[in-house]
Amino acid sequence: MCQRPRIQEPEKVTLPVVPTVDKKAVAPTHSRERNTDYDLLFFLAPALMWWATPVFPIFATGIARVICTHLVLSLHYIFVDKDNYFNKISQKQLKREKDDYLVGTILHMWAQVGLQIVFPSMFFCEQSHIKTAAFHAFICHVLIVEPLYYTVHRWLHLIPQMKKMHGFHHLSINTLPSTSLVQNFHEHFVYIATFGPAFFVPWLFTFKMHWTIVGGYLVLFDAVNAWGHTNVRLRHPIWNHKYSPMRYLFYTPEFHLGHHAYFSANYGLFMPLWDHLLGTYRPYLKPDVKLAPPNKQDFVFIGHNGGLGHLLTCPEFSVYNVYEKYRRSFLPLEAEFLLMHILCLFAKLFIKSYRCSRFLVNNEKVARIICTVRSPWDFASPKSYAAMNREIVELIKDQYKSCGTQNFGLGNLNKMKQLNDGGAVIAEMVANDAYLKDKNIKVWTGDTMTSASVYNQILDIPDLTEFFYIGANGKIGTAVITKLLKSKPDLKIKIFSRYHGFQHPNVSYTDDLSEIKKYKVAVLGKILSPRYYDKAFAGSEPCETRFLLDYTVPFIPITAAKRRSENIQHIQIAVLQTHANNNFLRGSFDVCMAHDQNCIYPCHFGCIMNMVEGRQTNETGEVDPNDMDRLWNKAISYGFHNKIIGYSTPSC
Incomplete structure (x- = not known):
């Protein structure tokens, strides 16, 4: 009997570019995951105190800080990090920071509740005094907060405090703007x-302070603090010359990044003055990296939107979501697709396509994913197909004109058989285009590599004698089954389809999806509406199904399987992975795909291999099963393989 599979992944190792934190100075508790299930409730809970104090100032400040943080994160990604393929944050760090970067904001909201109740005049002075209060807050920041922070920061670097608190912040070697907010709970x-003291001291002496000053101070503080954790390089003498006042009065990002690098220098907050006066200043220049020219682009993978859950993984929305799984809302899937369709229609008023981060291939080629502004709703509407194909060809033309790109891959839905016959129509349109026909444009689907990945994933199931297949009549399914029937002549396959494409004694068909419950293993190669699975897995009769091996993109959770008591495992397959130190691909080749870091879909990787191998022909239409082994061995030689599923029982 099959047991629950265990996904085994190689240990992820991140090599820092600067000295690491002394392990003795970091408590083991810093690596524990925090339960974030109730964070929204903690954020909203101050509203319960409406009867004791006005809550509008509290939420105005809290929401403004959250918006400011996300705005800085997005702008930093777009203008600084997006095309820097050498600056990549590990998935582990992103997960840790995401769990904690808003904790301080929530705690400050609760602190403001208490202070408003105990000292109401500290937040509600006459509006005519606001300008004076703001000036006093600025003076107190410069004269009190700056030297006080320097002193406290040095105290936090003593070993006892480092173990208890501050070591958590220094776990982030490569920083994001919001790393500035990631602190140990007690350190907040x-x-x-x-x-x-920036606003408490002025109030103590004048009894004049207003919540807008407190809120404005915190928002501005967050923005300036985030500035010190960016990857911006300021090398002008006005910032660095020893006779320039700015060298001492306002810090550059490299000043604070030097603190993260050296660990025992550059303790100051926003004014390096105190480090210069007290001998703890140490110059630091973030290493310069030589990037390829902005217009170097050897390969473009033409992707597409996978729905509302896919949109939420875009780094412009939140850098912390780039490795998140596909998220479902409370809406039906069709409603999510319709909402995404409306958003795409609005976006098309401003953009023709969406450009993802570029990445480096084999240390010489530059690749990028560019998405058409189309939603899954469009791919389900045949009336849109002609226009969608024209948009793909126009994208190819634009990229050739701007970057000279000649190699193009098609993402999953962009090569549907119904849309363009597996890319064959696109290749034909390119060949017949007056401008592109002599530009040596190659169009690839990468389906041979996907077929090889799925085939080897099924082949690795121990003692497999039969399985249920959804989507077997597609080009990938056809290639996989053709090869399986040769390598495993006793294997029996039940295909869910009204169309009988295979005439083989070991292949049978059904149009009743509920028969899936008779098979311990089911392979899913086609996205079906959730209502089909709801009906198939309904009822109380026994269900033999234990594994749903799914290679559809996007990978959408099947809630009907989760409701069964048999512990059915819905597992994403046909995802290649490599180790963190494999430099064949460098940069963010793995984001916004609903899979883990250092993983890549085989169709994407197959197109990249075509470029590296110098393929001069198109790869469209049907898959050649005879070429699958050759490509698979090439992938292995480059250090990529299927994610391993550990089956713990002797037979399936």
């Missing part, structure tokens, strides 16, 4: 006491 209270 230290900072409340450290930064509070």
